[in-house]
Amino acid sequence: MMEYEGEPIEGLPEVLPDGESLIWQGRPTVGAMLKRVFFVPQLALYFGLLIGGHTIYRLTESVPLAQVLGTFVWQSGLAATVLLLLVWLARAYARSILYTLTSARLVVRSGVALPMMVNIPIEQIISADLRVHRDGTGDILLRATADRQLYWVLLWPNVSAWYSRPVRPCLRGLGDPNLVAKAFADVASQQVDVVTQDQGADESQLMTRGHAVPAS
Numbered sequence: 001m002m003e004y005e006g007e008p009i010e011g012l013p014e015v016l017p018d019g020e021s022l023i024w025q026g027r028p029t030v031g032a033m034l035k036r037v038f039f040v041p042q043l044a045l046y047f048g049l050l051i052g053g054h055t056i057y058r059l060t061e062s063v064p065l066a067q068v069l070g071t072f073v074w075q076s077g078l079a080a081t082v083l084l085l086l087v088w089l090a091r092a093y094a095r096s097i098l099y100t101l102t103s104a105r106l107v108v109r110s111g112v113a114l115p116m117m118v119n120i121p122i123e124q125i126i127s128a129d130l131r132v133h134r135d136g137t138g139d140i141l142l143r144a145t146a147d148r149q150l151y152w153v154l155l156w157p158n159v160s161a162w163y164s165r166p167v168r169p170c171l172r173g174l175g176d177p178n179l180v181a182k183a184f185a186d187v188a189s190q191q192v193d194v195v196t197q198d199q200g201a202d203e204s205q206l207m208t209r210g211h212a213v214p215a216s
Contacts, residue, residue, distance in 0.1 A: 011098035011109050013117055024101040024183045032137045032173025033090040037157045040086050047079035093157060099171050101183055103190065106142075108158050108169065116154050120169065122191045124148045130181045138177025140184065142169045 008015045011025055034040045051072065058068045092112045100107040106125065108118045124145045132138040141160055144150060150167040152159055160168040174180050 011100040012107055016102060020102050020104045022100070022102055023187055024099075024180060026099050026171075026174055026176070026180065027097055028094050028171075028173030029137055029175050030091050030094045031135060032133075033094045033157070034087065035135075036133075036139075037093070037172065038086040038090045040083060040090065043086070044079075044083055047083070051075045051079065094173070097158065097172075099158075099174075101180075101187060103187060106169075108155065108171075110155070110158055118150070118155060118169070120144060120148070120150075122187055125188070128181070128184050128188075130177055132177055137173045137175055138180075140171040140174065140177065140180060142171070144169070 007013070009022075016022065054075070055068060055072050058071065059065075089112070093110070096110060096112050096115065098109045100109070104122055106120045106122065108120070110116055110118075120142070124147075125142055126145055127143040129141040129143075130138055131141065144166070146166065150169065152167050155167065155169055158170055158172060160170045171180065
């Protein structure tokens with residue numbers, strides 16, 4: 001994809017600094033985007049019922065068959081055009097989205113016409129909820145700290161539609177949701193260990209500074 005050729009590492013705006021390692025990368029599946037973002041199966045059923053009901057109604061009204069068929073053809077063509085456009089959008093977004101988890105942050109790359117990247121440090125993620133669907137794919141719904149400014153427009157479709165405030169990022173349609181959830185848990189535990197060690201070092205320095213030195 002031409003708009004991403006300038007990335008030093010796919011899915012990242014820059015080379016990872018020293019001490020930061022790549023843990024996992026993944027994309028949403030096309031099927032998940034079709035079902036849970038663009039609702040293509042639901043719309044196909046809706047259009048089918050609407051066109052079928054209208055056709056039956058006109059037949060019961062003794063409308064000439066040729067006229068009924070003509071209306072059926074243009075209505076079906078219009079519905080098919082809309083559905084094909086949504087299928088194309090689902091495939092385009094599924095290919096453009098790339099989730100990158102490192103030892104220090106989560107990077108969400110998204111966008112078809114205008115690519116966007118959102119960086120969320122691991123220490124600013126306070127919870128991650130896993131949802132596994134019938135097709136085996138899963139979503140990971142994140143909750144960030146209150147002081148983290150996240151924008152629904154920049155994250156869409158990688159955002160929960162049911163949580164507008166606060167905005168909750170969502171890793172959608174993962175083919176291996178349990179593996180990704182375990183990776184998140186491991187990174188979070190490592191981050192907690194680092195913070196704990198830093199706090200312990202700070203307390204040790206304070207105790208050393210406050211220790212009385214005997215006079216010679």
